[in-house]
Amino acid sequence: MGSRGDASDTLGTCPVCGRSLPAHARLVTYHGDGWPTLFAECADCDEIVHPR
Numbered sequence: 136m137g138s139r140g141d142a143s144d145t146l147g148t149c150p151v152c153g154r155s156l157p158a159h160a161r162l163v164t165y166h167g168d169g170w171p172t173l174f175a176e177c178a179d180c181d182e183i184v185h186p187r
């Protein structure tokens with residue numbers, strides 16, 4: 136819980152519009168096959184996206 140491995144305030148970028156997604160946009164994180172899958176809400180798209 137609360138791992139801060141990457142010293143970054145962003146989750147990644149929106150795959151739709153390319154906007155940088157801030158850490159507070161994070162909705163949920165699933166732990167699948169060995170790596171976390173993260174979903175966030177993009178303020179620009181107003182949709183749930185998968186940051187990359």
Ligand SMILES: [Zn+2]
Nearest residue numbers: 149152177180
């Ligand atoms: Zn977007």
